[in-house]
Amino acid sequence: MTIKEVSEQYDISADTLRYYERIGLIPPVPRTQSGVRDYDEASCRWVNLMKCFRKAGVQIEALIEYVALFREGDHTEAARKAILVEQREQLVKRMAQMQESLDLLNQKIENYERGIVQVERQMKR
Numbered sequence: 001m002t003i004k005e006v007s008e009q010y011d012i013s014a015d016t017l018r019y020y021e022r023i024g025l026i027p028p029v030p031r032t033q034s035g036v037r038d039y040d041e042a043s044c045r046w047v048n049l050m051k052c053f054r055k056a057g058v059q060i061e062a063l064i065e066y067v068a069l070f071r072e073g074d075h076t077e078a079a080r081k082a083i084l085v086e087q088r089e090q091l092v093k094r095m096a097q098m099q100e101s102l103d104l105l106n107q108k109i110e111n112y113e114r115g116i117v118q119v120e121r122q123m124k125r
Helices: 003-010 014-023 041-055 060-072 074-114 118-124
Strands: none
Touching: 003 014, 003 041, 014 041, 041 060, 060 074
């Protein structure tokens, strides 16, 4: 697939795809004889994986390290797993913080829907 096709399929700009490859977030993409990127199935799986991880807020540095370890071979499986476990822990913490914020927002909205704005007025005093 061309970079344009991958960009459209995964909703990632071509510039972002080039950047991901340049910094090692995805392994080098195969090229045609003329040097044009030719994304194969494995490259697309990496793009999809990194898109998912980035959406979840996984740190770029951790992902670069993960890809570098992957390229070193099977003997790095434990180190790769450790990176993923650490990133999962950070994500769970962020999700808990977001849930707290959502709960507070829901409570405030509920107060307005019930017409209980006196609390709001008392807070101003």
